[in-house]
Amino acid sequence: MDGITEKMIKRHPHIYGDVKVENEEDVKRNWQKIKIQQEGKKSVLSGVPKAMPSIAKATRIQEKVKQVGFEWKRKEDVWEKVEEELEELKRAETTGDGAEVEEELGDVFFSLINYARFLKVDAETALEKCNKKFITRFQLMETMANQEDKILANLPLQEMDSFWNKAKAMLKNNG
Template sequence: MSSSSKSASRPKRPAAKPASRKKPAKKSAAAKLASPAARRKGVEELARLLDIMARLRRPGDGCPWDLEQTIDTIKPNLIEEAYEALDAMESGNRAHLTEELGDLLLQIVFQAQIAAQEGSFNFADVARGISEKLIRRHPHIFGDVKVADSKEVLRNWDAIKKTEKKARISALDGIPKHVPPLHRAYQAQKLAARVGFDWSDVSGAFGKLTEEIGELQEAMAAKNRKHIVEEIGDLLFSVVNVARFAKVDPAYALELTNAKFIRRFRAVEDEIVAGGRRMKDCTLAEMDAIWDKIRAADKKR
């Protein structure tokens, strides 16, 4: 066989494939929403909101209702919107939370616009104040302070806060008056614990809870109204202390129980009505039996 015929019989090499180009990885939703571009967009939208509020409050041709408002008249709105935002957080519905946080932001912008027109301060003062505070109280980020953990961060925060609030004497001076009682109790206990006024462990808190139950029973047996009110307050305060040791927000825990009770009670009503009866026609034993059945079904879920 000739050399030419040998070469003709050799298999052809496959053509080289062009080098594949890797597609750029898609940014996650979180990366996009937290990007510098997204923050710039947030600044633009905030400026738009400030302009809208200024227009609503413009003397002469603004909204009559908005123009009538004062810092005092819209105080309740701030609390209401804060609670609605909390409800949205607990629901897990992020679209609803977006809306409710917007409503809460509106209250801050509204208050700042009123204050600006009074000549007191404006939104820039509010934003500047909190920005400077965050920088001062995070020296481990914006300075050269070293911290080992989050507990040390909190200790530094409290120490810096004390130097800023020189007029304050008590560790509890910073607790706002206008907060729900359960939250105020939680804050008071937490701040007292930070300066060492606390049980060594949860057994001390449980012991105090048991003690307060006994004292309430004694007050009720004596039918001393003033003493009863005082002891109920002490008992609630002790329950909050146990919750604090368990790292549970007592107000949140109570709200979960409120929702559970309302849901179960409505289920009892529905079952009775479905049977062609009314609640007032049923005995307590009958209602308890339905309640226990619904409760048992809940626990199986």
Template sequence: MEFEALPERRKEQLMAFNRLLTIMDELREQCPWDKKQTIDSLRHLTIEETYELSDAIIEGDLPEIKKEIGDIMLHMVFYSKIASETNTFDIADVLNGLCEKLIFRHPHIYGDVKAETEEQVKQNWEALKMKEGNKSVLAGVPKSLPALVKAMRIQEKARGAGFDWEEKEQVWEKVEEEMQEFKAEFNVVEKSAIDTEKAEAEFGDLLFSLVNYARFVNINVESALERTNKKFIKRFQHIESRAKEQGKTLQDMTLAEMDVYWEEAKRL
């Protein structure tokens, strides 16, 4: 479709993207910091920006989400600009490659395959990825993902291949089984020393089973744990604030005194 025939808002979107590309070109040519960057040097900054976007999403802060999306967009353009300087690829190659992949992986939209449910779409998606050359269904799970997120992605990938429990009750039975095995290894009643390596292994199995159950009941484990982290921080800082009002430090307080303020924080 010719540019002039596009809806006005699409024209504005394309012009905004063109403006970003132009600014990126200028920064790469003129800014000492931008000129120095490499794909490797940007990597840790991209990870940081991704976590900042995650924080904004958890907080439900839409203005901050918009800002963080922009920061990540800049990084994507930056990587593409650096690669274009060695004629490896540029932003057009990146976007066209993405479009082709999306079309290929959505034959129920762009072809004659039928997929009427989300589950069918996921199964088709994993089957198509195998056709693209993946040696394993799990090959697409990044090695450097945090373990909790990785557990959920592994389970989702396995489900896409048809390897999964049928009912959530079965998953909960597995949770209880793993809990008992962990309890046995941890010797919670006895005072004898434990085998740390075995206890750690059983604890890992227990966490994995809990992640599995969370997935069955549509709980995002990473978001759930982070919300709990934030809740704990808020309540703990309330204790610190109340202690300061009393002219005390936490080290000056008994556990019972701190618990009073903890319960107070829970009511706020």
């Protein structure tokens, strides 16, 4: 109990000491400084679990580095970074170097997750909703094709796209 008490006092000088803070971000920034300077942590990222799912890990990494001030000021700047990473991906694709393409695609994902944070959208939740929406639309496409005695696998992409657009419109109109 004494160890926990000491840790709480040390990590919360804005409560138990004379440190002044303006907001929650100041508290987090101070906490990171204390962990590195007084507790011997080597990096603000040392607490990020290696086994964490990638989207959650990217979000956690970005939140951690934000606590030491490594953060964009405006969401427009983050979007510019997304666009820059997309251009780098396009250039990498022309080289035919699979490892470079993979690296640049990872940078695009990381930047988009950062943009999601600025929009205050949970990237994992947004992607899962997209997955569900896609499944619903695709299954409706299959149903519509079956009703016309057609098999999607035997149709040209243009006709499948027509079914896709009909399914999208139907679902949009139904709520």
